[in-house]
Each structure stands twice: as C-alpha cells, then as structure tokens.
Amino acid sequence: MVSFWNLPPLVNAAIALVIAAAIVIAVTFAFTRLFAFLGRDRPWLVLLKRRTRVPFVVVTSVVLAWIALRMTIPYRDNAADVFRHVFVVLLVLSITWAVGSALTFAADLGLSHYATDGSDGWQARRARTQVLVVRRLIAAGTVIIGVGAALLTIPGIAAVGTTLLASAGFLSVVAGLAAQSTLSNVFAGMQLAFSGAVRLEDIVVVNGEWGYIEEITLTYVVVRVWDERRLVLPSTYFTQQPYENWTRESTAVLGTVFFDLDWGVDIPRMRARLDRILDESGLWDGEASSLRITDTVGGYVQVRALISADDAFKMFDLSRTVREEMLLWLQKENPEGLPRTRIQTVQRDGEVFPKPARKPQHPAESADDAERSRGDETKPLRLADIEAARAAAPGVDEK
The missing domain is CATH 3.30.70.100 (Alpha-Beta Plaits)
Structure with a gap:
C-alpha cells in the first residue's frame, strides 16, 4: 500500500485521486493541443477530437481512479470483490462508449465526403439518411453490448447468460420477438435507410398530405407538412403502403x-x-x-x-x-x-312567320259568338235553351 507521510488511508486516497485528476487534465490538455496543431489542414482530426475527447477522459479517469484507490486503501476479501466488480463495470461501460464514439466518427467521416448542396444534393441526402440510421444502430448496439458485457462480469449472471446463449430456446425467442411490430419497424427503418426509397428532405405525398421527410428513425418517419404540421408514420408504412416521392432521382x-x-x-x-x-x-x-x-x-x-x-x-x-x-x-x-358568357339573338331579313289557320265557322255559331260580351268568355243563356232543358228533365218541379 502507498502512504503519504503516514497519513490515514482515506487521506492518502484523496491525495491519490487529486494526483490522478491532475494527470487526466494534463493528458487531455496535451492531446487537445496536439489535435489542434495537426488538425489545421485535416478536418477529420478535428471531428475525431470532438467525438472521442469525452470518452477518452472518462476511460482515463476510471483507470487512474482504480489504480489510486487500489494502491491507497486496504480491502478485505468481500470488499475487494465488490470494489473490483464496480470498477470493472465502469471500465467496460466507458470503453464501450469510446468504441461507439469511434464508430460514430467513422460514419460521420463517410458523410463528410458528400456535399450538402449542388448537383449531388440527392446523394448527400441519401448519405445523411444512412448515416443517421447507422448512428442510431451503433448507439443501440453499444448500449446493449456494454450492459451485457458489464452484467456478464458478475459470476451468477454470467452463468445464466452463457446458458441462454447456448440454448436453442434463446434463438426461438429472438425469432418470435422479430415477428413483433416493434422489431418489424426497426427492420423497416433499416430497409428505408439503405434502399434509398426515401431520404431526408425528400418531397412526398402521403395520405393526401404534401410535405417533406424531416426525420427517419429506426421505428418511425416524421413528415413535415407544408402548413408546419407533422405526420408521424411507422417505418412499415413506407414499405407496405403506396406513396409519392417527388424527389426520387432529382429535386427538379x-x-x-x-x-x-x-x-x-x-x-x-x-x-x-x-x-x-x-x-x-x-x-x-x-x-x-x-x-x-x-x-x-x-x-x-x-x-x-x-x-x-x-x-x-x-x-x-x-x-x-x-x-x-x-x-x-x-x-x-x-x-x-377574359372569360365571358354571350347571348345572341338572330333575325332573318324579310322573314314572316305564318299565322295559324282558323277553322271555318257556321253562320249561326258566328252570330252566337258575336253576342258574347267583351271581357267575358261566357255565352249568354237564351229562352229556347231553357225550354229544352226543362223538356229533358220532366221530373223537376218548377218553383
């Protein structure tokens, strides 16, 4: 055990932690200056520093803290096992984070080769779509692998995990889960990213709504409608339903x-x-x-x-x-x-429309018609008509 001036173990541990922190700060400053000097003409170095600086600091801090506490504090059997497990888990998680950051840097480096505008804009949008999906896959895979590796450091859980991985039942469970809607959307999101069916900022028409692709995730796609509304659709919609893509090959x-x-x-x-x-x-x-x-x-x-x-x-x-x-x-x-509606009347010169022919009338009828009063089309009754009506109905008594 290391002791500074025969001080108590906790004080020695505090001093060792301060020394470890100073070393981390010095190393971080040195690497930052080195990357700044070398990255003047190399943009990828600047991107590498941005992606890996924090994970590097965390890994270095965990390692130096483990060494400082191990050298200054005496542990008994059970305490030593707990101490070791804690720092092993922290180290596994931090290293997993650093590896995931390095893979994310590689994905971003591939994207930097494409221009964000110009004649190859559709290629840049396709690369951005794929990189975003790959980054999400890297993040999800990093978390799963890191947590699994950390749990496997515990002897009891490691035995259970080994048994599950070696059994055929585990594979059937994975196959069953893959058939569920959630994982179906994940697979559909990966298919969209690498097939190029839709890309970020593509102009699409879905469900009668016109808009553009704003975000593509592993499980859903966000379509920004022209009036600033958002349509959130599952990834399986774009693999199972018809839709219009106005910018499939070109934005024109x-x-x-x-x-x-x-x-x-x-x-x-x-x-x-x-x-x-x-x-x-x-x-x-x-x-x-x-x-x-x-x-x-x-x-x-x-x-x-x-x-x-x-x-x-x-x-x-x-x-x-x-x-x-x-x-x-x-x-x-x-x-x-300008649009207008026309109405036109036509009259032919010298045209005389024929009058309807009248039926010849009997002289007696003409005399009767002459007796009609003006304005009244009722024929006046005559005495002879009255006498004829009485003769036809003899049963009617006169009053």
Missing part, C-alpha cells in the same frame, strides 16, 4: 397552370408574357416553358402553362406568381380574353 419538378379564357385571347402575346414573367421571377430553372391550348369546351378556351423549378418549394411560389401576373396582364392588356 414540372408544374402546370391552367386558364379558362375567352375565344378572343391573344395566344402569341400571352406566350411572350409568360416568358417574361418566368425570366423576372428568379424561381424558374430555365428547363421547361410552354403555353398551349389544351381544350375548347363549353364556350371557353383552356390554356395550359407548363413551367419548371429546382424543387417543389420554388414551384409552389412560381406557379402562383405566374397565375397572378397573367391575370393582371389579361385585365390590362388583353381584356378580350
């Missing part, structure tokens, strides 16, 4: 703007106006521009403007700019093209 998209106009619209001038609007908008990518009449139905002319943009967000703004500017142009420069 085509758009259409339709106008229902009158037959008096000036198509050549309207086409020239469209070209000018696109040039001045700052949103057009210069790939596609056309103006065509697509249909003539119901007394209207349907005109379609085909436009293009670098991504769906610019297309959203560009289509509305084209619609608004074209409407203002029609109102000021070509009002004859």
Whole structure:
C-alpha cells in the first residue's frame, strides 16, 4: 500500500485521486493541443477530437481512479470483490462508449465526403439518411453490448447468460420477438435507410398530405407538412403502403397552370408574357416553358402553362406568381380574353312567320259568338235553351 507521510488511508486516497485528476487534465490538455496543431489542414482530426475527447477522459479517469484507490486503501476479501466488480463495470461501460464514439466518427467521416448542396444534393441526402440510421444502430448496439458485457462480469449472471446463449430456446425467442411490430419497424427503418426509397428532405405525398421527410428513425418517419404540421408514420408504412416521392432521382419538378379564357385571347402575346414573367421571377430553372391550348369546351378556351423549378418549394411560389401576373396582364392588356358568357339573338331579313289557320265557322255559331260580351268568355243563356232543358228533365218541379 502507498502512504503519504503516514497519513490515514482515506487521506492518502484523496491525495491519490487529486494526483490522478491532475494527470487526466494534463493528458487531455496535451492531446487537445496536439489535435489542434495537426488538425489545421485535416478536418477529420478535428471531428475525431470532438467525438472521442469525452470518452477518452472518462476511460482515463476510471483507470487512474482504480489504480489510486487500489494502491491507497486496504480491502478485505468481500470488499475487494465488490470494489473490483464496480470498477470493472465502469471500465467496460466507458470503453464501450469510446468504441461507439469511434464508430460514430467513422460514419460521420463517410458523410463528410458528400456535399450538402449542388448537383449531388440527392446523394448527400441519401448519405445523411444512412448515416443517421447507422448512428442510431451503433448507439443501440453499444448500449446493449456494454450492459451485457458489464452484467456478464458478475459470476451468477454470467452463468445464466452463457446458458441462454447456448440454448436453442434463446434463438426461438429472438425469432418470435422479430415477428413483433416493434422489431418489424426497426427492420423497416433499416430497409428505408439503405434502399434509398426515401431520404431526408425528400418531397412526398402521403395520405393526401404534401410535405417533406424531416426525420427517419429506426421505428418511425416524421413528415413535415407544408402548413408546419407533422405526420408521424411507422417505418412499415413506407414499405407496405403506396406513396409519392417527388424527389426520387432529382429535386427538379414540372408544374402546370391552367386558364379558362375567352375565344378572343391573344395566344402569341400571352406566350411572350409568360416568358417574361418566368425570366423576372428568379424561381424558374430555365428547363421547361410552354403555353398551349389544351381544350375548347363549353364556350371557353383552356390554356395550359407548363413551367419548371429546382424543387417543389420554388414551384409552389412560381406557379402562383405566374397565375397572378397573367391575370393582371389579361385585365390590362388583353381584356378580350377574359372569360365571358354571350347571348345572341338572330333575325332573318324579310322573314314572316305564318299565322295559324282558323277553322271555318257556321253562320249561326258566328252570330252566337258575336253576342258574347267583351271581357267575358261566357255565352249568354237564351229562352229556347231553357225550354229544352226543362223538356229533358220532366221530373223537376218548377218553383
């Protein structure tokens, strides 16, 4: 045992811990300065320092603390076993953390080879998606392996773990768990990451909602809708359900703007106006521009403007700019093209419509008709008619 000036063991332990802390600080400072000097022209060294500095400090601290306490405090049999198990568990966990950080650095290093913008932006988004999923797998695997290794240092648990790993029943348990929905989502998340079906910032349409992929995890995918809502969907949705991906190979998209106009619209001038609007908008990518009449139905002319943009967000703004500017142009420069409803009456010169022919009447009927009073179409009763009616009904008594 090490003793400083014959001091009590606890005081010696405190002094040893202070010395260990000083050594950790000195070593950390030296490595930091070394990485800063060597990393001026090597960005990967800066990334390595950022990822591994804290785990390195933790591992060094655990090792030096174990040595300092072991050399200054006397332990009996049971206390020595507990002391050893505690520091073995801490060392295993810290080393596992350091290994996981190194693997995360390797994943980030692979991502740094891709540009975040430019012509290969879709490749960068695919790499980011894969790296994020790999990092989550590394984190989950590191925790599982670290905790399992720490538990296996305990003799009783180690025996149980060895028995389970060696038994065929354990494999059947794993197979049964894999069939559950949770692990199905995990496998689906890994499939999405490495198949490239969807990537971060992809423009998608799911369940009738338009948005872009904001986050991909091992179990779910977050879609940010255009109105700032979030759709949280299980990973299995994108492996089992149909959906639209507008940026599968490229972010460029085509758009259409339709106008229902009158037959008096000036198509050549309207086409020239469209070209000018696109040039001045700052949103057009210069790939596609056309103006065509697509249909003539119901007394209207349907005109379609085909436009293009670098991504769906610019297309959203560009289509509305084209619609608004074209409407203002029609109102000021070509009002004859505005939609309208026409009603037209036609009269032929010299045409005389024939009058309906009248049925010839008996002279007696003409005399009777003449006796009708004006404004009253009822025929007046005559004495002869009254006498004829009485003769036809002899049973009616006169009053």
